[in-house]
Structure formats: C-alpha cells, structure tokens
Amino acid sequence: MREVTVEVIGVEPPCKRCQATYKNVEEAASALKAKDIDVKVLKMNVQSKDTIAKYGVLVSPSLAINNVVKVMGRVPDKKEVEKLILAALK
Amino acid sequence: MTEKTRHVKSAIMLIFIFFTVGYLIYSRIMAYTFAPTMKPAEFHGLPLWQIPISYLIDYFSHGWICLLFAFVVAGLVYEFVPKESITKYMSGSKVTGYSLAIGIAPFLTVCSCTMVPLFAGVLYTGAGIGPAITFLLMAPAANILSILLTGEMISWEVAGVRIIASVVVALAAGIIISKTPWGKSVEKEHQVNSSSSASRIEVVKPPLDERLWSALKFGGYLAKQILPFFLLGLVAVSYVEAFLPEDIVGAYLTGIGGILLASVIGGPLYTPTLVEIVLGKGMFDLGMSKGALLSWLMGQPYDVANALAVSRIVRWKVVLTYMIIAWAGSVAFGLIYGTLSGSL
Secondary structure: OEEEEEEEEEEEOOOHHHHHHHHHHHHHHHHOOOOOEEEEEEEEOOOOOHHHHHOOOOOOOOOOOEEEEEOOOOOHHHHHHHHHHHHOOO | OOOHHHHHHHHHHHHHHHHHHHHHHHHHHHHOOOOOOHHHHHOOOOOOOOOOOOOHHOOOOOOOHHHHHHHHHHHHHHHHOHHHHHHOOOOOOOOHHHHHHHHHHHHHOOHHHHHHHHHHHHHHHHHHHHHHHHHHHHHHOHHHHHHHHHHHHHHHHHHHHHHHHHHHHHHHHHHHHHHHHHHHHHHHHOOOOOOOOOHOOOOOOOHHHHHHHHHHHHHHHHHHHHHHHHHHHHHHHHHHHHOHHHHHHHHHHHHHHHHHHHHHOOOOOOOOEEEHHHHHHHHHHOOOHHHHHHHHOOOOOOOHHHHHHHOOOOOOOHHHHHHHHHHHHHHHHHHHHHHOOOOO
C-alpha cells in the first residue's frame, strides 16, 4: 500500500472552485484506492499562518502533493489529479 | 489523447478568441458604439415595466461583444499570468513587492474570492503591509474587467486616467500606511517566517489546449458570478436614466461640489461589479462632468463590503486610513482630470 498526502488549499468558507477541486481530488482518491494507493486528502486554508509559513502566498484553489505545490489558481479535473499523484509516486 | 487532437482543440479555441478580439477591433474601427444609444428623453414616454426591458435590449444589442471580449480576455490573462511569481518574488525587497502588487494585481483579482486572501497572504509572507495595501487597492479599481469595460463603454481616455490614478493612490496608500505606527504594528504582528517556500512550488504546466479551455471556462465562471447582479444593476440604471432630472445632475454632479458628492456616494455605495461603470455612463449622458465621473469610478476601493472583509485581517485603524487616502485620491484626481479636460 503506497501512501500519498494531497492538500487542497482554498478559502474558508470554500468558494465554488475550491469545492470543485476538493470533489475532484476525492474522486481521484477513490479511483486510486483500487490501484492500492492510499490517498490522504487534507483541506487547508490559503489564509492560515500554517499554510503561508509552509508555502508562501498562493492563489486559491491550489493543490499540493506530498508537500509540493503542483497546481495553483485553477481547478484540476479528476484525471489530472490522478496523473499528478501517480507522477509524484514515481 | 493524441497530439493531433490537442492541436485541433487548441486551434478551434484560438480561432474563437481571435474572432472575439477581431470583431471588437473591427467594431471599433467602424465606430460602432458599444454603449446604449437611447437617450434619457426617450424613456420618458414608456410605461414603467418597459423601461428596464428597452434599456437591457439597447445595452446588450450594443455591448454584448464588449462583455464577451472582457470575460474572454480576463480568463486568458488569469490563466497565463505566472502566479508562482507572487510566491517567489513577494518576499523580496520592498520595491519588488510594490512593483509586483501594481503589475500583477490587475490581472489576478477579477475573482472576488481571491482578493482578500491574497491580501492576507501578501501581508503574512513578510512582503510588508505596504505592498499588501497597494495590492488591495489596485484590485477593485484597475482590474482587467473594469478597465476593459470602462474603455469600451465610456472612453479609453477615462480608462487610461483611471489606471494612472489607481496606481498613484494605491502606491501612496501603501507607502503611507507602512510608515504609520499602527501599520507597522500590524506588520510585526503578522510576520510569518516562511522557510524557503520557493523550493516547495513546482507548478505543473498543462498542455496548451487544456490551458486555453481552462481560461475560457474561467471566463465563463466569472460571467456566471458577475452577470446576474450586473443585470439587476442595469435595471436600476434604466430607472435612473428615465427619472433622474438632467437639471439635478447638472446642478449637483458638476463642478467641485459634484466631484465631492460623486466621491462620497461612489465609495460607500455598494454597486455590484461593473455596474458602477454603466451607472457612471448613464449619469455622464445626463450631464455629469468628467471630473465627477472619474471621482465616482474611483470610489470602488473604499466600499463598505470590502472594508468589512479586510477589517477581519487588519485593524480598523488601517482600514480607515486607506479609505481616507483612497477618498482623498479620488477627489484630487477628479479635480485634476476635470480641470485638464475642461470638464470640471
């Protein structure tokens, strides 16, 4: 079982695009479960001090995989999220 | 998906974009007007329910290409502006911070949900309160949608002046606030030490057709967000055009008094995005002076809704300071522009 952490970084309360990103990530996560990959999905607040200390200024929605920001300011679809997770695991 | 399919998709979208841009430029050259052509007097004979309908038909039959162009361009710009540059360069020197705020803010802040978080982000990364405030004030006044619509519906002269005025006011507010004791204390309070965050950003660049599609989708998203309230605003504008007497406009919205009045109502009065441009055009047709018009348009950064959201991040003293500076700026530039253009 391989593990990967995905952080969905958006505004609180989440705007439509942040929600769409989160949904796509969850769908990708359940699809990848079949491939024996455990995806931990976390929601982060783009404005929180922890996020900013970790990543700096981000444009929401942003996506970080295993602590590296891969997507900034747009909504990746489920297929792209899967592709990015698989690439990160290589 | 094969390379060929990608190329075809990109080509189709690029053709659409070129047609949109091309048609707008063509209309400009042929001197078609993008603004509604009905004169206030023509509304007087119409029954109450028909006023907004006639106005909306008039508006959209002329202005549809402006709106289409504006949203397409806003979407493209948002998608292709390198957002990582904010993260990489914001925590540099103060000069970089201010330049970035002026340079990038107009392109990024069309989506209202990103404006305040970006302000907070800029503040927290240690770029300082100055660049953060400059960023905040550039957003509502000089973003790409507002400028495009101002240029197309009113005049490119006013749009250009609006940009210059916004830059000066935003810079002034940022620099002044960064020198005040309360600004400095906020800066110190919110200092977060970001440890080499540049190394954690490896943004993936998708293939061109996906980016173009994402850009167009974002333009559509903006339109969906903005247009409903925009339509309501237009209905209100139609009644203003129909019922606001021209002599009142002439008496109260021209001259120095007019500038002061416009700056006061243009600010706190909350108007849905872009409606202030249409309403401004309406009043301009009714006889408002150019100086007062500029003052009215520059009221965007100090509206109450904006201030409330920002006050949750910084103290009210800072908010009030920038509101006063923004108001003073709109009066000052209204006076300057009015005098220089002979339409005070």
